[in-house]
Amino acid sequence: MFIKVKNLKKSYGEKENRMVIINDINLNVEKGRICTILGPSGSGKSTLLNLIGGLEEPDSGSIEIDGIDITELNSKKLALFRRNKLGFVFQFYNLIPNLTVRENIEVCEYLSKDSLKVDELIGTLGLEDHQKKFPRQISGGQQQRTALARALSKNPALLLCDEPTGALDYKSSKELLALLEQINKKYNTTILIVTHNNAIANMSHQVINLRDGLVSENYVNEKPVQAADLTW
Numbered sequence: 531m532f533i534k535v536k537n538l539k540k541s542y543g544e545k546e547n548r549m550v551i552i553n554d555i556n557l558n559v560e561k562g563r564i565c566t567i568l569g570p571s572g573s574g575k576s577t578l579l580n581l582i583g584g585l586e587e588p589d590s591g592s593i594e595i596d597g598i599d600i601t602e603l604n605s606k607k608l609a610l611f612r613r614n615k616l617g618f619v620f621q622f623y624n625l626i627p628n629l630t631v632r633e634n635i636e637v638c639e640y641l642s643k644d645s646l647k648v649d650e651l652i653g654t655l656g657l658e659d660h661q662k663k664f665p666r667q668i669s670g671g672q673q674q675r676t677a678l679a680r681a682l683s684k685n686p687a688l689l690l691c692d693e694p695t696g697a698l699d700y701k702s703s704k705e706l707l708a709l710l711e712q713i714n715k716k717y718n719t720t721i722l723i724v725t726h727n728n729a730i731a732n733m734s735h736q737v738i739n740l741r742d743g744l745v746s747e748n749y750v751n752e753k754p755v756q757a758a759d760l761t762w
């Protein structure tokens with residue numbers, strides 16, 4: 531099993547202000563799957579993703595990724611693990627404004643030993659014509675494709691996406707989802723997607739629903755549809 535989460539708990543605040551956000555979560559995800567995490571606002575989706583990405587520390591429980599329990603790593607080893615194994619895509623691209631599209635992708639590429647060639651990524655993500663432009667000169671969809679290329683440049687085993695289409699229009703959202711599907715097939719990248727868009731569940735191999743910090747539903751989708759055929 532590629533991801534194993536066991537008895538995971540996370541709360542914020544002290545004493546009477548304490549709020550339990552992740553309330554004993556157990557889940558497994560196989561390698562090479564696209565897994566969508568759905569749930570109402572405030573149900574703990576982003577917190578769960580951040581815990582799996584080692585961006586937050588749990589109160590208790592374990593998170594095993596590719597055989598390594600990241601909750602046991604010290605901060606230096608955790609940073610190395612994140613750098614080598616994980617890619618992140620957020621709703622608001624987080625590109626560096628005074629670097630070109632190509633430079634934004636290269637920033638990450640040099641960090642990793644098993645990196646994907648920047649030219650290959652630029653081609654796969656359809657950014658050839660934009661590589662010399664700055665983020666302000668391209669559309670939201672193109673910016674998110676750049677952010678995806680940056681996340682993929684180190685060929686991460688696990689790609690974590692928090693509302694990757696949250697700021698995109700319908701057409702750009704579908705393009706991005708088709709790219710995630712393509713990346714998953716081409717590189718066997720395991721992809722976790724946190725989203726409000728229930729339609730994304732239909733293209734996923736696994737769907738996890740959260741409610742009040744608990745898994746309320748967790749199922750394998752036997753017949754994922756192609757991203758191009760999604761509608762919402």
Ligand SMILES: Nc1ncnc2c1ncn2[C@@H]1O[C@H](COP(=O)(O)OP(=O)(O)OP(=O)(O)O)[C@@H](O)[C@H]1O
Binds near residue numbers: 570573
């Ligand atoms: N650093 C923090 N400190 C205190 N409370 C936090 C922190 N991060 C998240 N929370 C709270 O935890 C709860 C769950 O937040 P989270 O962002 O994980 O939910 P979500 O399901 O992703 O919500 P949304 O769909 O609205 O993005 C919310 O009530 C939020 O206010």
